[in-house]
Amino acid sequence: MNYITMRTFIVLFQKEFLQIKRNSFLPKLIVAFPILVMLLMPLIMTMDVKNVNISIVDMDRSSVSRRIMSHIEASDYFTLKQETTEYYFAMESLTKGDVDVIIMIPNDFEQDMMMSVPKRISIVANAVNATKGGIGMQYAIQSIMYSLKELRGERGPINVSDIITVENRYNPTLNYRHYMIPALMIILFILICGFLPALSIVGEKENGTIEQINVTPVSRFVFTLSKLVPYWIIGLFVLTIAMLVARLVYGLAPLDSIGAIYFGAVLFILTISGFSLTIANFSETMQQTMFVMFFFIMVFMLLSGLLTPIDSMPEWAQRFTLILPPRYFVEILRSIYLKGATIAELWVNFAALGLFAVIFNSLAAITYRKRV
Amino acid sequence: MRETVISIKDITKRFGDFTAVNNMSFDVYKGEIFGFLGANGAGKTTAMRMLCGLSYPTSGSGIVAGYDVMNEGERIKRHIGYMSQRFSLYNDLTVWENMRLFAGIYGLSSKETQERSMDLLNELNFTSSKDALVGSLPLGWKQKLSFVIATIHDPEIIFLDEPTGGVDPITRRQFWEMIYKAADKGTTIFVTTHYMDEAEYCSRVSIMVDGVIKALDTPMCLKQQFGVQTIDEVFRILARDAKRGGQ
Amino acid sequence: MKSSFGSFVKKESLHILRDKRTMLVVMLIPVMLMILFGFAISTEVNNINIAVVANNRTDGVKDAVERMSQNEYFTFIGYVYPDQIDGILRSNKANAVIVFDDDYERKLSQIANGVPVPPIIQVVVDASNVNTAGMATAYLQNILLEHDSQQSFFDTRMLFNPQMKSAYNFVPGIMGLIFILVCAMMTSVSIVREKEMGTMEVLLVSPVRPVKIICAKMVPYFLISCIVLVLIMALAQYLLGIPMEGGVAGIFALSILYLVLSLSLGLLVSTIASTQIVALLVSAMVMMMPILMLSGMLFPIENLPVFFKVVSNIVPARWYIDAIRKMMIQGESIVAVWKNCAILLGMTVVILGVSLKKFNDKLE
Numbered sequence: 001m002n003y004i005t006m007r008t009f010i011v012l013f014q015k016e017f018l019q020i021k022r023n024s025f026l027p028k029l030i031v032a033f034p035i036l037v038m039l040l041m042p043l044i045m046t047m048d049v050k051n052v053n054i055s056i057v058d059m060d061r062s063s064v065s066r067r068i069m070s071h072i073e074a075s076d077y078f079t080l081k082q083e084t085t086e087y088y089f090a091m092e093s094l095t096k097g098d099v100d101v102i103i104m105i106p107n108d109f110e111q112d113m114m115m116s117v118p119k120r121i122s123i124v125a126n127a128v129n130a131t132k133g134g135i136g137m138q139y140a141i142q143s144i145m146y147s148l149k150e151l152r153g154e155r156g157p158i159n160v161s162d163i164i165t166v167e168n169r170y171n172p173t174l175n176y177r178h179y180m181i182p183a184l185m186i187i188l189f190i191l192i193c194g195f196l197p198a199l200s201i202v203g204e205k206e207n208g209t210i211e212q213i214n215v216t217p218v219s220r221f222v223f224t225l226s227k228l229v230p231y232w233i234i235g236l237f238v239l240t241i242a243m244l245v246a247r248l249v250y251g252l253a254p255l256d257s258i259g260a261i262y263f264g265a266v267l268f269i270l271t272i273s274g275f276s277l278t279i280a281n282f283s284e285t286m287q288q289t290m291f292v293m294f295f296f297i298m299v300f301m302l303l304s305g306l307l308t309p310i311d312s313m314p315e316w317a318q319r320f321t322l323i324l325p326p327r328y329f330v331e332i333l334r335s336i337y338l339k340g341a342t343i344a345e346l347w348v349n350f351a352a353l354g355l356f357a358v359i360f361n362s363l364a365a366i367t368y369r370k371r372v
Numbered sequence: 373m374r375e376t377v378i379s380i381k382d383i384t385k386r387f388g389d390f391t392a393v394n395n396m397s398f399d400v401y402k403g404e405i406f407g408f409l410g411a412n413g414a415g416k417t418t419a420m421r422m423l424c425g426l427s428y429p430t431s432g433s434g435i436v437a438g439y440d441v442m443n444e445g446e447r448i449k450r451h452i453g454y455m456s457q458r459f460s461l462y463n464d465l466t467v468w469e470n471m472r473l474f475a476g477i478y479g480l481s482s483k484e485t486q487e488r489s490m491d492l493l494n495e496l497n498f499t500s501s502k503d504a505l506v507g508s509l510p511l512g513w514k515q516k517l518s519f520v521i522a523t524i525h526d527p528e529i530i531f532l533d534e535p536t537g538g539v540d541p542i543t544r545r546q547f548w549e550m551i552y553k554a555a556d557k558g559t560t561i562f563v564t565t566h567y568m569d570e571a572e573y574c575s576r577v578s579i580m581v582d583g584v585i586k587a588l589d590t591p592m593c594l595k596q597q598f599g600v601q602t603i604d605e606v607f608r609i610l611a612r613d614a615k616r617g618g619q
Numbered sequence: 620m621k622s623s624f625g626s627f628v629k630k631e632s633l634h635i636l637r638d639k640r641t642m643l644v645v646m647l648i649p650v651m652l653m654i655l656f657g658f659a660i661s662t663e664v665n666n667i668n669i670a671v672v673a674n675n676r677t678d679g680v681k682d683a684v685e686r687m688s689q690n691e692y693f694t695f696i697g698y699v700y701p702d703q704i705d706g707i708l709r710s711n712k713a714n715a716v717i718v719f720d721d722d723y724e725r726k727l728s729q730i731a732n733g734v735p736v737p738p739i740i741q742v743v744v745d746a747s748n749v750n751t752a753g754m755a756t757a758y759l760q761n762i763l764l765e766h767d768s769q770q771s772f773f774d775t776r777m778l779f780n781p782q783m784k785s786a787y788n789f790v791p792g793i794m795g796l797i798f799i800l801v802c803a804m805m806t807s808v809s810i811v812r813e814k815e816m817g818t819m820e821v822l823l824v825s826p827v828r829p830v831k832i833i834c835a836k837m838v839p840y841f842l843i844s845c846i847v848l849v850l851i852m853a854l855a856q857y858l859l860g861i862p863m864e865g866g867v868a869g870i871f872a873l874s875i876l877y878l879v880l881s882l883s884l885g886l887l888v889s890t891i892a893s894t895q896i897v898a899l900l901v902s903a904m905v906m907m908m909p910i911l912m913l914s915g916m917l918f919p920i921e922n923l924p925v926f927f928k929v930v931s932n933i934v935p936a937r938w939y940i941d942a943i944r945k946m947m948i949q950g951e952s953i954v955a956v957w958k959n960c961a962i963l964l965g966m967t968v969v970i971l972g973v974s975l976k977k978f979n980d981k982l983e
Contacts, residue, residue, distance in 0.1 A: 008477050012473070015469070019464050019465070022464045025896070040927075043927065044927055053921075095945075095949055095955075135753065167742065167744070169743050170746055174746055211458075215426055215449060215452070216474065216478065287641060290808065290899050294648075298796075299655065302655075308661060309750075311665075314661075338747040345710045370425075
C-alpha cells in the first residue's frame with residue numbers, strides 16, 4: 001500500500017466509525033443486543049424434551065396399573081396430567097394440547113398377565129411435534145417395561161445400568177443451554193455483521209453520498225475495506241461480550257484455546273460482512289436489501305445446524321449445507337467450546353471459512369461499481 | 373491558441389431505447405466558465421456524469437484533463453472536483469470532518485488538510501461552524517460547503533450540477549463570486565443550470581435540447597445571432613419544439 | 620372521493636409492480652422457504668455414527684455390532700483403539716463410541732445366570748448435542764439388551780403425523796413468520812421511506828383523508844400477501860402432503876385476519892420510526908425475534924420459563940401458529956380454535972386503533 005492509499009483508508013475508516021458513533025441507535029444496539037440475547041435466549045431456546053404430559057386411561061384399575069402409574073409419576077420426564085377411565089376424555093385433552101402421550105391400560109390386564117397373554121397396552125403420542133412424540137413414546141415404553149419386569153420379579157437384567165454405563169462426554173449434565181450458547185453467538189454475528197454493512201452501503205446510495213465518493217479516485221478495494229474493518233472490530237467486540245456473559249452467567253468457558261475461537265470469528269465475520277456488502281451492491285433500496293438479507297439469514301439460521309442438527313436432514317439438504325458458511329463456524333465453535341477440539345482437528349472448517357472469506361470479499365469489491 | 377481541457381467527440385448515451393445524449397461534441401478551454409443550459413430532462417446531468425467518470429458513454433470519445441473518458445475514468449477523477457445536484461455530503465459528520473474525509477481521499481496529508489481547510493473556512497467566514505454537523509446547516513451554507521469541498525484538492529476542472537438550485541438570491545450571488553474567484557486562479561468551471569440569468573455570467577454557454585446541443589457560443593454572440601436581448605429568449609426559441617421535460 | 624382512493628391504490632400498486640426485483644423477491648422467498656424448510660429442517664435423529672472399541676472381537680461382540688448396523692438409525696464406522704475415542708468424537712467422525720469389556724462373552728453368560736458383575740459395556744456418547752445423545756442412548760440400550768421383543772407388549776400409534784415428518788410442525792410456523800415479514804416489514808418500510816423522501820408531505824396536503832392514503836398503501840401489500848398465502852397453501856397440500864382436514868376455508872379466513880393484523884403492526888412501526896434503518900431494526904427486534912423465539916414455531920412454549928410463557932401470550936404469531944397447526948394437521952375446524960380467533964381479532968382491533976390514532980396525532 002502506498003502512502004495515498006493508506007491515507008485514504010484511514011480517513012474513510014474514521015468516517016465509518018464517526019457515523020456509527022453518531023447514530024442514535026447503533027451504539028446501543030451493539031452493546032445491549034448481545035448482552036440481552038446472551039442473557040435471555042438460552043432460557044428460551046430449549047428443544048430438549050423434558051416435560052412430557054401423560055394421560056393414563058386406566059380401564060384395569062388393578063395393582064399393576066397403579067404400579068405403572070406411580071412409576072410414571074416418579075419419573076423426571078413425565079407429568080401425570082390426567083387419570084381417567086374414558087379414552088374419550090384423554091383424547092380430548094390430547095387434541096387440546098394439554099397432554100402429549102396417552103397410555104391406555106386395557107380391561108383385565110393384571111389378570112391376563114398372570115396367565116401371560118395380556119392384551120396390549122396402547123400408547124398414543126401426539127406427533128405433530130415429531131421429536132417430542134418420538135422421545136415421549138420411547139420413554140413411556142421404557143418406564144412401563146421397567147414396572148412390568150419389576151412386577152414379574154424376573155431375574156437377570158432388570159436394571160440397564162447393571163450392564164451398560166453411559167458416559168455423556170463433553171456435557172455430562174445434558175445441559176441444552178451449553179449446546180445453544182455457541183449457536184447464539186453465531187446468530188449475533190449473522191444479525192449484526194450481516195445486516196449493518198449492507199444497510200450502511202444502501203443508506204449511502206439512498207442519501208446520494210456514495211456519488212460524492214464515486215467521483216473521487218478512491219479505489220473500490222479501499223472503499224470496501226473501509227466498510228469491512230469497522231464491522232470486523234464490532235464483531236470481535238460482540239464476541240468478547242458474548243463470551244463474558246456465557247462465562248459469568250452460564251459458567252461456560254471454551255475448553256481449548258480462546259485464540260482458536262477468535263481466529264475462527266475473524267474469518268467468519270469477514271465472510272458474512274463480505275456477503276452482506278455483495279448483496280448491498282446489487283440492491284437499490286433498503287427494502288430490497290432487507291428482504292434479500294432476511295431470506296439468507298433465515299436460510300443461514302435454519303439450515304446450517306444452528307438450531308436443528310445437520311445430521312437429521314435428508315441427504316440432498318446435507319449436501320446443500322456445504323455451501324453455507326455458517327455451517328463451518330457452527331462446527332468450529334461448538335467443537336472448541338464444548339469438546340476442546342484444536343485447530344488441527346478442525347482444519348477443514350477453518351480452510352472452508354477462509355475460502356469463503358476470500359470469495360465473498362473479492363465479490364464485494366468486484367461488484368462494487370463506481371461507474372454505470 | 374487556448375489550451376483545451378475537455379474535448380468531446382460524438383458522445384452518445386443510451387438507456388435501453390432512450391437516447392439521453394445524442395452525438396455530442398464540444399471543447400472547453402482552460403480557465404473558462406462553461407455554462408451548460410437545458411430544461412429538466414434535456415440530458416445535462418447525464419452528459420456531465422460521463423465527463424466525470426460516473427457513467428460509461430455508449431459510444432464516442434473524449435479527453436478530460438488529459439485522460440481518455442472511455443478507459444481512464446479513475447485518472448480523470450484525480451484531477452476534477454464534482455458537486456452533485458443533490459446535496460451529497462455526510463449529514464452526520466461535522467464540517468471539518470467532511471473536509472478531512474475528502475482531503476484525505478485525495479491524498480492530502482493531515483498537515484496539508486489542516487492548512488487548506490482553515491484557508492477555505494476563513495474565506496467563507498465559516499470558521500465558527502467548523503464543528504457543526506453538516507445536517508444542521510441551512511441549505512445555502514450546505515451548497516457553499518459542497519463547492520468548497522469539491523475544490524479542496526485544487527482540481528483542474530470543477531463540475532457543478534445545478535449548484536444554485538433552491539437557494540436565495542443573495543447566496544446565489546455569493547456563490548457566483550466563489551466561481552469567479554476559482555476561475556481567476558485558472559480553474560476551469562463546467563456548470564449546468566436552468567436559471568437563464570446565470571448564463572449571462574458564463575464565458576460560453578451551450579444550450580441542450582432533447583439530448584442534442586443546439587447552440588454553443590459566448591452569451592453575447594448567441595444573443596446577436598438570434599437577435600434577442602437575453603439568453604432566456606434564445607433558449608425559448610431553441611426549446612420551442614422540445615419533446616421531453618421542461619415547461 | 621371514491622375515485623381518488625382508487626387512484627391512490629393504483630399509484631401504490633404501480634410502485635410495487637414496477638419494482639420487479641422486489642416483486643420477484645417477495646414472491647420467491649416464501650416459496651423457497653417453504654420448500655427448504657418443509658423438506659430439509661428436521662429434528663429427528665436418524666443417522667448416528669457409531670465406533671466400537673473391543674480388544675477381543677469375539678462372536679458375541681460381532682453379533683452386537685451386527686445388530687447395531689442393521690438398525691436404520693445407526694451407521695457403524697469401524698473399530699478403533701481406546702486412545703482414539705476422544706479424537707474421533709471431537710472431530711465429529713462418530714457420535715458415540717461403544718466399549719466392550721475384554722471378557723464380554725463370559726460375563727454376559729454370568730449375568731444370564733444371575734451372577735452380579737460390574738458393567739460390561741460402556742457407551743461414550745458425544746453429549747454436546749443433548750437430543751441426539753438422548754436418542755442414541757435410548758436406542759442403543761434397547762439394541763444391546765435385545766429388547767426389541769418388548770414391542771409385543773404395546774400397541775403404539777403416532778397420532779396426526781404417523782411418518783413423524785418435522786415439516787408438519789414447521790409449516791404453520793413458517794406461515795406465521797412469512798406474513799409478518801411481507802406485510803409488516805414491507806409496509807412499515809415503504810411508509811417510512813415516503814416520510815424520509817418527503818413525498819408523504821405531498822400526499823398529505825392533497826384533499827384526500829390521511830387514513831385513506833394509508834389504506835391505499837396497504838392494499839397492494841395485502842393483495843400480494845393473499846397471493847403468497849394461496850401459493851403457500853398449494854405447496855403445503857400438494858408438495859408436502861399436509862392433510863388440512865380442518866377445512867381450507869377456515870385456514871384462509873384466519874390467515875386473512877392475521878394478514879390484517881400484520882399490516883396494522885407495520886403501520887404502528889411506521890408511526891414510531893423516522894428512518895428506514897430504524898423501521899427495519901424495530902421490525903427485526905420486535906417482530907422477527909419474538910416470532911422465532913416465543914411463538915412455539917421452533918421452541919415448544921411449554922419449555923419456556925414462566926416469565927417468557929407469560930410474554931408469549933402477547934405475540935400474535937403464537938396464537939396464529941397454534942390455531943393453524945390444529946386446523947392443518949389435527950383436523951380441527953375453525954370453531955374449535957375460536958379462542959385463538961377471538962384473541963387475534965382483539966389484537967387486530969387494538970393495534971389498528973392505536974396506530975391510526977398515532978398516525979392522526981402526528982398530523983396535528
